[in-house]
Amino acid sequence: MFKVIRRAWRYLVFALSGRLDELSDPRVQIEQAIQEAKEQHRRLTEQAAAVIGNEHELEMRLTRSLEESGKLQANARQALLLAERARAAGDERKARSYEESARAFASRLVAAEAAAQDARLMHERAVQASAQARAAVETNAAALQRKLAERMRLLSQLDQAKMQEQLNRAMGDLSGLTPAGETPTLDEVREKIEKRYARALGEAELASDSVEARMIEVERASIDVEGAARLEAIRESLGLGKRPEAEG
Known part of the structure; x- marks a missing residue:
């Protein structure tokens, strides 16, 4: 019983859909298709913009990581130089203090370089994703332009079809085959x-x-x-x- 009801429902939906397609105005359907294509292009553009924005964000993060690594490396070198000067001056305590600072800078440098490496890998992937996103937007934009040109062709063809139908009705009226309204032939x-x-x-x-x-x-x-x-x-x-x- 359920199978029969489901089959009947599918038949009814198919019949109504076909009837709706017959009654629908082709001009309205063309505009609906174009609006849907424009909406898809808008969504794709927004997604591509988000991917490209992520690339720029990772690029700035990578730049900061490299700058931080450079500063830490410079501080570690400076601490070692100060330690050597203090030791040369006979101040061993101060020399050990500078060496401790150099070790702290070196530890932070290792962490910063690891973060910079991760940022570099993420940035490289983001660059690839951005390239794909740009290509997808360009391809879809070209497809949208083709659809717009197709819309103009279809609308022109639709107008020609309507004029031909009107001409056919007029010729039918003249030949007496199809009377216009209540007028006898x-x-x-x-x-x-x-x-x-x-x-x-x-x-x-x-x-x-x-x-x-x-x-x-x-x-x-x-x-x-x-x-x-x-x-x-x-x-x-x-x-x-x-x-x-x-x-x-």
């Missing part, structure tokens, strides 16, 4: 007129073949004969005589 109007005219012809044909039409025709012929006879009577009363066609 010429083909529909012509079909309607032809159907009405054919029906009128049929009604006229039926009317001409009916008994009433024959009776009217006979009555009209009788009236015409009587009218012609009456006209001839009027001619005779006037002494005009009959016309040849009347005699015939």
Whole structure:
């Protein structure tokens, strides 16, 4: 049962996703993709800046360690020289005191040199990481520029597609294949007129073949004969005589 529910849920999500893709505006989707690419580049740039900043921090730490080591070494040398001078002057106690100071400086020098060595190794790794970060930023910047150029091409292609669709609709309207809204096409109007005219012809044909039409025709012929006879009577009363066609 759980497997069926999970399968149905996946199908529903896939169907809704496909429907959403169909209804989505391509221009909005293009802008979303570009904004996502810009956001990724921003995050990468911030990470690279942190890596490069760590390199500079380690460089300053290494510089301080080397300076400290140099000072300690100079102090140790100076203490040894003072010890030798005190011993040459016969002041053994002072000479031993300077030698103790020299040993303390030497101990601190060992620790400072170890710290400087660690700082040097960390700085070298940071330099490599910084180089990789800079290369990654440059590569991603080039990719972003390509996406921006692709956006311009896609938007131009989208505008052309819309204009072509509008042209196709206009051509369809002109050919009568796709009427615009509630307006009938010429083909529909012509079909309607032809159907009405054919029906009128049929009604006229039926009317001409009916008994009433024959009776009217006979009555009209009788009236015409009587009218012609009456006209001839009027001619005779006037002494005009009959016309040849009347005699015939």
